[in-house]
Amino acid sequence: MKRWLIENGIFAELSMERQTFEGWMSIEGGYIAASGEGEAPPEIRDAAEEIVNGKGLLFLPGLINTHGHAAMSLLRGLADDLVLQDWLENHMWPMEAKFTGDDVYWGTSLAAAEMILSGTTTFVDMYDHMDKVAEVASQAGLRATLTRGVIGLCPPDVQTAKLNDAIQFAKEWQGAADGRIQVMMSPHAPYTCPPDYIERIVAAAHELDLPLHTHMSETAAEVALNVKQYGARPVEHLDKLGFFSRPSLVAHAVHLNDEEIALLAERRVAVSHNPVSNLKLASGVARVPDLLRAGVTVSLGTDSAASNNNLDLFEEIRLAALLHKGVSGDPTAVPAAEALRMGTLYGARSIGLGDAIGSLRPGFKADITAVSIDKPHFFPRTDYISHLVYAASGADVAHVWVDGRQILRGRELLTLDVGRIRYEAQRCFERLRG
């Protein structure tokens, strides 16, 4: 791993000590080695193997997308503006039933290309054929927290086979790709997994010492069903099943009452907020200001490109900052800096990497996104954090490093063949459509 020096840059450090500074940053052995204001010391400059002139660039922690299904990028735009059950039952599930490992490989490759091009360096992914997802993450040079999502509405032997598949995947891939790949265990959702199956998955997570991930309380209907079936709302239900005895990340958490928010905070459960997907599927608006106030770690996810329909986390960051103001009537809700932390530092914390990524501090891993700020929408230069949150888009990303390795240079993908990916993604889609 190369010794890099970035000089003449503006850095959004996002640490407790400082938000931004102008100066330099050195990278060594995949980590941020040192940084400072003004000019780099001569000895650091001399030791650098590659020097990046950061003029006109704003460097921020690589974005962290904490919920998605990358392979579903193959279904982008296939079916929009439909009622959830019609969308799922008549469009998504019939197509997904035909997905092979090849489809997952190319769909995930398409997603990986899009994520890198929009500044994401770490993604959480819940799907099937997870070895293919891990392969893509490994090749792409991305950091990933991966999980085989299991649906338990099937005979016991199929349940067991799926769980074994998830365990097998965990054993094979946990810590792979120089530690960039981590694994979680995932019942798909309380409404798609019987309680005893969830308990078995929790037991496996304990045995493997892995965190848990699930969809939770995405729709009001799902919460009502949980109450009807199990006599408890999803948070209480999962708590009773021991789910929160492991480090947990729940996606969506749109429909929560005050007691549930308090319990999530008490159990230190992290929430992945997916504002675009929640709006598009008309699921509702999560109580993010209340969650943050209660001390819950709230991060951001795109969900899949089938319900978004892109993987640009800048959009989630902006919408997190905008939506909750408009809906609550409080223009101070989710300020810009907080929204940016949701897309970086809080994302890191929600997957157990709060001491390693999500901030540009020395000693942290060199997962860095550089945004080109010479465009009109970054002028005048008043407040860089505001510009990143309210004016920027993924298309402004110029360079990306993960673990100190550059994977995007001047918007050129260094680890993926985008022409091939486009071709194969289209081919896969056409075969699936049949």
Added chain:
Amino acid sequence: MKRWLIENGIFAELSMERQTFEGWMSIEGGYIAASGEGEAPPEIRDAAEEIVNGKGLLFLPGLINTHGHAAMSLLRGLADDLVLQDWLENHMWPMEAKFTGDDVYWGTSLAAAEMILSGTTTFVDMYDHMDKVAEVASQAGLRATLTRGVIGLCPPDVQTAKLNDAIQFAKEWQGAADGRIQVMMSPHAPYTCPPDYIERIVAAAHELDLPLHTHMSETAAEVALNVKQYGARPVEHLDKLGFFSRPSLVAHAVHLNDEEIALLAERRVAVSHNPVSNLKLASGVARVPDLLRAGVTVSLGTDSAASNNNLDLFEEIRLAALLHKGVSGDPTAVPAAEALRMGTLYGARSIGLGDAIGSLRPGFKADITAVSIDKPHFFPRTDYISHLVYAASGADVAHVWVDGRQILRGRELLTLDVGRIRYEAQRCFERLRG
């Protein structure tokens, strides 16, 4: 004006007859002359002075931004996440009080660059020093509907001077720049203009045969104040003052009751919906599905970059499609095609140009935006309208024509000096900040 031929392109015609087609389009004398599927006829090919290879490009009607204050781009990021009155009184107004014609010129130039780079071809602008705004629109090659917004909370002689300024501007600029510039008359808002002043402005609009524009019912507080001061909500109030006897465009219209929606429909008042600004300032969520259902023409505006903080109309289009689903709980609310029409055709109708722009039909003016669709987020190619609305951003725009004249080529601005604009905008801001 050159004779152009675009071939091998995908066209989002957005007419009643067809949404999209693959083929060719010819431009002559500033108008779309002809179009068709497949290959262009040889005689059209021979007659073309310049041929554009449309491969990998999606052509759509130039976007129409129906409410904004371009010069306020100078205040982008100056003050975010504040309560409205604090924002206005302690940050916006003190800075705006210092604005000179020079500030308006460079602030508007900055906005013009950003709008062209994100595919907008027509913008509505309400501000002061409007001759400077008109100058910029003229130089930039943009189409613009401009209006001197007057605030009437001042002595009668100042009121009269402002009104005369608006009338003078109208006489000088209506139809200028080869007809690209049109003028409206604008009391700033019912809460900033006494009733008799609004009546004088309406009378002037009748005399000059011009449409009217105003801010209306942006906040709940403003509606309550209107009821308290005048015993009527803003729609009834403006109706009584004769406002809607002219073709009218009202911005925001967030807080409406059923009777007001019915009256707006009856009076054929157009509404400029500004979803990003309404969220950011915590004004609330406009009743767009109800307005559309009632037959009101609803278009889209960015408002200024001080409350947005960019001028990318693709973002308003997407948010219009997303927000109302999430808030209403109906995933079929504001479908993709409808949101795209709000940013194009309905924008044209709302400024009296529904027969001239907003659709790529032969006989319409050649105001065209070309989006580069070779990027990963446009794959697989399932539904071009969906991709434009849910996946695209202004950064995907490659070329722009207005009146058949190219003003953006491969993201290079052909009419504006972006380096100079960046420099001058920064200079203006620093002087204003003092």
